[in-house]
Amino acid sequence: MFDFISVALKNLFIRPATRNYPKTVREPFAGQRGHIENRISACIFCGICSRKCPVSAIKIERDKRTWAIDRFQCIVCGECAASCPKKCLSVLPAYTAPATHKTVDVSVYAQEENEAENPPFHPRTEPAAKPVLRAVPSIKNNEPDIAEEPVRQPARHSGT
Amino acid sequence: MIENIETVELKQILAAANRYHEQGCRFVTITSCAQNDGFDLIYSFDKDLHLFNFRVSVSKDEVVPSLSPVYLAAAFVENEIKELFGIRFEGLAVDYGGRFVISENTPQSPFGCGVILEKKGGGGK
Amino acid sequence: MKREQEHTILPFGPQHPVLPEPLQLKLVLDDEKVVEALPGIGYVHRGLEALVEKKDYIQSVYVVERICGICSVIHAQSYCQGIEDLLHLEIPQRAEYLRVIWAELHRIHSHLLFLGLMADALGFEALFMQAWRLRESILDILEKTTGHRVMVSINCVGGTRRDLTPELIAELLKTVEELEKGLSPLEKTFEKDHTVAARLRGVGVLAGDEALGLGAVGPVLRASGIAQDMRMTGYSAYKSLDFEPVVLRDGDSFARTMLRIKEIYQSAGLIRRAAEKLPEGPFAVKVTGNPDGETIQRLEQPRGEVFYYIKGNGTKNLARLRIRTPTFAHIPALIKMLPGSQLSDVPVIILSIDPCVSCTER
Numbered sequence: 048m049f050d051f052i053s054v055a056l057k058n059l060f061i062r063p064a065t066r067n068y069p070k071t072v073r074e075p076f077a078g079q080r081g082h083i084e085n086r087i088s089a090c091i092f093c094g095i096c097s098r099k100c101p102v103s104a105i106k107i108e109r110d111k112r113t114w115a116i117d118r119f120q121c122i123v124c125g126e127c128a129a130s131c132p133k134k135c136l137s138v139l140p141a142y143t144a145p146a147t148h149k150t151v152d153v154s155v156y157a158q159e160e161n162e163a164e165n166p167p168f169h170p171r172t173e174p175a176a177k178p179v180l181r182a183v184p185s186i187k188n189n190e191p192d193i194a195e196e197p198v199r200q201p202a203r204h205s206g207t
Numbered sequence: 208m209i210e211n212i213e214t215v216e217l218k219q220i221l222a223a224a225n226r227y228h229e230q231g232c233r234f235v236t237i238t239s240c241a242q243n244d245g246f247d248l249i250y251s252f253d254k255d256l257h258l259f260n261f262r263v264s265v266s267k268d269e270v271v272p273s274l275s276p277v278y279l280a281a282a283f284v285e286n287e288i289k290e291l292f293g294i295r296f297e298g299l300a301v302d303y304g305g306r307f308v309i310s311e312n313t314p315q316s317p318f319g320c321g322v323i324l325e326k327k328g329g330g331g332k
Numbered sequence: 333m334k335r336e337q338e339h340t341i342l343p344f345g346p347q348h349p350v351l352p353e354p355l356q357l358k359l360v361l362d363d364e365k366v367v368e369a370l371p372g373i374g375y376v377h378r379g380l381e382a383l384v385e386k387k388d389y390i391q392s393v394y395v396v397e398r399i400c401g402i403c404s405v406i407h408a409q410s411y412c413q414g415i416e417d418l419l420h421l422e423i424p425q426r427a428e429y430l431r432v433i434w435a436e437l438h439r440i441h442s443h444l445l446f447l448g449l450m451a452d453a454l455g456f457e458a459l460f461m462q463a464w465r466l467r468e469s470i471l472d473i474l475e476k477t478t479g480h481r482v483m484v485s486i487n488c489v490g491g492t493r494r495d496l497t498p499e500l501i502a503e504l505l506k507t508v509e510e511l512e513k514g515l516s517p518l519e520k521t522f523e524k525d526h527t528v529a530a531r532l533r534g535v536g537v538l539a540g541d542e543a544l545g546l547g548a549v550g551p552v553l554r555a556s557g558i559a560q561d562m563r564m565t566g567y568s569a570y571k572s573l574d575f576e577p578v579v580l581r582d583g584d585s586f587a588r589t590m591l592r593i594k595e596i597y598q599s600a601g602l603i604r605r606a607a608e609k610l611p612e613g614p615f616a617v618k619v620t621g622n623p624d625g626e627t628i629q630r631l632e633q634p635r636g637e638v639f640y641y642i643k644g645n646g647t648k649n650l651a652r653l654r655i656r657t658p659t660f661a662h663i664p665a666l667i668k669m670l671p672g673s674q675l676s677d678v679p680v681i682i683l684s685i686d687p688c689v690s691c692t693e694r
Contacts, residue, residue, distance in 0.1 A: 078477070306374065
């Protein structure tokens with residue numbers, strides 16, 4: 048009994064082992080397998096990654112030059128990245144953000160890395176910003192006139 | 208390559224199992240494999256960390272005597288094989304009547320020989 | 333006046349707060365004493381043995397390691413060893429030692445999970461939380477070295493997918509040392525605490541010859557006095573690591589719990605010796621060809637001996653994969669341990685065999 052009391056007493060004074068998720072998110076470790084990214088300008092749409100995938104998460108359409116991955120089907124094993132002949136696939140540390148429904152991320156081929164058309168996927172790694180109410184300066188009365196919906200942080204790049 | 212494997216006739220299964228039991232072997236498992244015209248059953252036993260096996264060839268209609276009088280543990284494996292492969296066993300100490308591992312919605316004998324599972328658009332997996 | 337004995341049939345499970353996975357037991361009770369028990373499984377059958385025949389043999393490693401979340405790396409190791417046997421492939425020595433290090437890390441985290449669940453079944457929530465707090469340090473080191481916490485995908489046919497740098501090895505050894513220090517008060521609590529002893533001692537006794545006759549394996553067999561551990565056969569790198577099995581004599585739930593605690597210390601020692609003797613060289617070889625023939629592999633999972641039968645027919649899909657996991661071997665032992673015990677001891681007895689039902693049903 049006294050062995051455990053010493054543990055319990057110690058736990059009263061040290062900081063807790065849990066962190067306040069989702070307010071604080073741990074930095075991903077260096078070798079972590081979080082999600083798969085494709086550098087679409089280098090992709091030749093050969094289809095090897097689609098064939099090697101154990102769960103068929105990657106779908107490629109050669110004629111339309113699209114590369115689609117179902118983020119929630121993907122088990123992040125890295126077989127696609129290991130077998131890609133052009134080395135355009137990479138495994139990055141950040142996990143896919145939780146969502147309320149499954150979506151498929153489609154990347155369409157673009158000649159150069161055009162950020163505006165194909166913005167890279169940014170899963171949430173820092174705490175989500177609080178919604179900001181846009182205050183419009185008042186005309187009379189010195190009261191802020193809340194004119195629009197609160198601005199929310201975009202959670203993820205939306206696909207189909 | 209499997210070491211220590213002998214081939215045994217269907218009628219001599221219980222006698223072979225008794226032989227292993229008398230030497231103090233522990234029952235490990237029964238492996239069933241679908242062949243073109245029947246099944247192959249491999250019975251495995253362990254003594255002091257060495258594995259001893261015997262193989263029996265069974266056709267689709269033959270009834271296999273159960274090992275439960277000698278080894279109670281065999282009854283559960285035989286129930287599973289009965290449901291997945293459709294092989295009939297007699298003398299089971301515990302019989303689940305077809306509801307040990309699979310449910311009502313699963314197609315019957317999904318691993319049995321000659322069963323094609325791809326028919327309904329990949330259903331039955 | 334004679335009163336006819338009336339028996340109640342109580343369905344224990346499939347959902348129960350103490351069970352980690354769905355398992356049904358139909359208990360026939362006479363007042364509070366169990367007279368008979370009939371187990372029922374089938375709630376998580378996924379037909380994985382058939383799925384492996386549809387995928388090629390390299391992709392099947394990912395299927396096989398997802399049979400169970402706790403013993404996953406040893407499932408992958410058994411499968412890879414079997415395929416390497418069929419392909420007559422010799423893997424580098426460094427890969428064998430690396431596989432042993434990850435397998436022993438999994439054994440530690442599995443036993444810590446068991447200790448937490450056992451403490452939870454007794455109602456000792458604080459001990460449960462402490463055991464799982466220690467387990468988090470192992471999951472973190474697994475994530476740092478392999479990339480994932482649970483389904484690590486580190487074994488592949490031909491070796492391992494990643495190497496361990498000297499910095500990672502130093503961090504791993506430090507984590508293991510801190511774990512041993514943190515485990516010491518928990519071990520003393522399990523051993524000496526009055527309430528724990530009252531709930532565990534003398535409960536669910538299984539004699540040695542009975543255990544052998546019913547086909548029990550692993551810690552259940554070793555706690556009843558029979559020294560059988562697949563690591564004694566010296567597969568993988570165990571032949572050069574001076575392995576001796578831990579054996580206890582009493583055969584009750586207390587012995588099974590203490591044996592698993594001792595095995596955590598044993599695994600920590602094995603990891604240290606393997607890290608010391610780690611040879612230089614490559615960690616994987618290239619794989620060509622298709623498996624042909626049949627092979628049987630038996631390895632030691634945290635719960636006992638796992639049996640793998642792999643049959644190849646020269647194509648890239650396997651002809652048959654048969655897996656017999658240790659919990660499947662303990663179902664008949666459960667039928668013999670339960671009669672004669674009190675209803676309140678049933679959760680403790682079921683947890684003391686460390687059931688992993690998703691392994692059982694695949």
